[in-house]
Amino acid sequence: MLRVLTVALCGALSLTACAQPAPPAAKPGAQPASSAAPANANADQTVRSALAGLDPKFKPDYIGAAPFPGFREVLVGGQVLYVSDDGRYLMQSQPYDIQNRAPASSAGLLAYRKQLLDKVPRGDRIVFAAANPKHTLTVFTDIECGYCRKLHQDLPELNRMGITVEYVAFPRMGPGSKDFTDMISVWCASDRRKALTSAKQGQPVAPKNCTSPVAMQYNLGQQVGVSGTPAVFAADGTQLGGYVPPAQLLKALERQAN
Missing domain, CATH: 3.40.30.10 (Glutaredoxin)
Incomplete structure (x- = not known):
């Protein structure tokens, strides 16, 4: 599953790289789209839909609040992903909590694994x-x-x-x-x-x-x-x-x- 996920993500990234035009230059004082967007009360569903847009076969086993603001923590096929609440950005790297000097993970994901x-x-x-x-x-x-x-x-x-x-x-x-x-x-x-x-x-x-x-x-x-x-x-x-x-x-x- 991990290999399939990686291939699907790489394929999606290569397609978007070819298909999307270059972004317009930012206007002075303009806020980035992700920070300007209002908080999404249905972030879990937004993220689920965004992943399905990458590949309809994506079936997340768990979606919950990430250990840092603005993102959801997603477990799919055993791999942990981080997707912005607006469904725009995806990260595959494990974040590191500098303060606690340990890999960051949420109480929700720990509870899911423990279960x-x-x-x-x-x-x-x-x-x-x-x-x-x-x-x-x-x-x-x-x-x-x-x-x-x-x-x-x-x-x-x-x-x-x-x-x-x-x-x-x-x-x-x-x-x-x-x-x-x-x-x-x-x-x-x-x-x-x-x-x-x-x-x-x-x-x-x-x-x-x-x-x-x-x-x-x-x-x-x-x-x-x-x-x-x-x-x-x-x-x-x-x-x-x-x-x-x-x-x-x-x-x-x-x-x-x-």
Whole structure:
């Protein structure tokens, strides 16, 4: 979906670049159109219509107020976009909050992500629990990626720090791949924790089959915007990035909690 979205946007941009005349010179004292436009009480619908004008296949999963004025925050195909309330401007870059020294995201988007992540039952996750938990992470993982293996090696230290890690599956190679099949085998093992650790150590995965949650978790990862692994989410839906060393990860969690 991300690739389709990017292609569609590029196509729309190239068409408008060819079709639109050069803008007239601004008159002295004139205000830009976006700032002069009155506040739009129906900004969500305006943005939805503007995206449909780019491509009728755009079906936003979420539209809400952006963490800065004048824009709506949009989640479509797992990608976060920012569209001006008047539907004129679109940005694909993740904004950075200089004051809070963190990527900016709205309470609405965090709540939406949290709602999706909370749908994964704890029994469908592979949990490495801290004895005295202070923080809980949902981590989309793959058995093949190097940084997933590095994070897994950090589990004892993370647990000592009071960080519980709850793994969900995101086989990056997608359905039909050996990676996908191996992760089904891990989730179907009688001892999932042992099977996952063994697989992350490069050991052969014993073939198993069952009604597993791997496909559902993979689809969920795409919904919340996972494009690589590990993808680490805090309990409130904040995406903390990929691999982060334990001490740095703890600081991020404590800063977020304050």
